Amino acid sequence: MENQRRGISTTRKRKVLSLEQKLEVCRLVQNGESFRKIAESLGVGLSTVSDIYRSRRQLHDFVSLMDASSSCSSRKSMKKTANSALDSAAAVYMWFLQKRALDQPISGPISQKKALDFSTKLSIDNFVARSGWPRNFQRQHCLRELKSHGEKLLLKCFLLEIQLAVDGAAE
Incomplete structure (x- = not known):
């Protein structure tokens, strides 16, 4: 009875999308796909999809700076260097x-x-x-x-x- 009152919650495992996946999220939103449907298909939260879409300009700028011939599909962050x-x-x-x-x-x-x-x-x-x-x-x-x-x-x-x-x- 004690455990039921406290309510043991199950949390979703933290998932970080690659830059390629983030670009796909932006494309899907611009094509009219709902945030909820995108979030469910990728296994992330609604706020994650919203944050990705909100930072789409920064994401596109960062990806365009990368060498087009290089394979950046595994890269997940837009973190700047210390220098x-x-x-x-x-x-x-x-x-x-x-x-x-x-x-x-x-x-x-x-x-x-x-x-x-x-x-x-x-x-x-x-x-x-x-x-x-x-x-x-x-x-x-x-x-x-x-x-x-x-x-x-x-x-x-x-x-x-x-x-x-x-x-x-x-x-």
């Missing part, structure tokens, strides 16, 4: 896209050095590109690999890293 000044300038990402378009090899140390160069040029004092920075950069921009495929490109990448090390030691 948003470097990220908002998008200098490193634009540099990366230019190098990738030219089929030039890019490794973790090369991208780290370039990020440090850009942070110096942009007068960002507290930026430090630690060893995990390339992995986080890769994950943030939905990049599969920093390096290009092929033995020739790997050799070029290795030679560029050696050249950077020699240039860094000479300075």
Whole structure:
């Protein structure tokens, strides 16, 4: 009797939708689908569907900034990086896209050095590109690999890293 009065409630398991699913929610709402029907089909609450639809402009802006060729279907949040000044300038990402378009090899140390160069040029004092920075950069921009495929490109990448090390030691 005691348990019945307190009413043991069952809570729905927390579910976070991917960006792709959130875009689909926006599309369904714009096509006239009811919030309740969408919420039931995805297993989320009404307020979740409402919040997603309310932030649709921000969602579309964020997705449009991502590289169209990359696969961001697993990404679930639009969280910004701690070094948003470097990220908002998008200098490193634009540099990366230019190098990738030219089929030039890019490794973790090369991208780290370039990020440090850009942070110096942009007068960002507290930026430090630690060893995990390339992995986080890769994950943030939905990049599969920093390096290009092929033995020739790997050799070029290795030679560029050696050249950077020699240039860094000479300075």
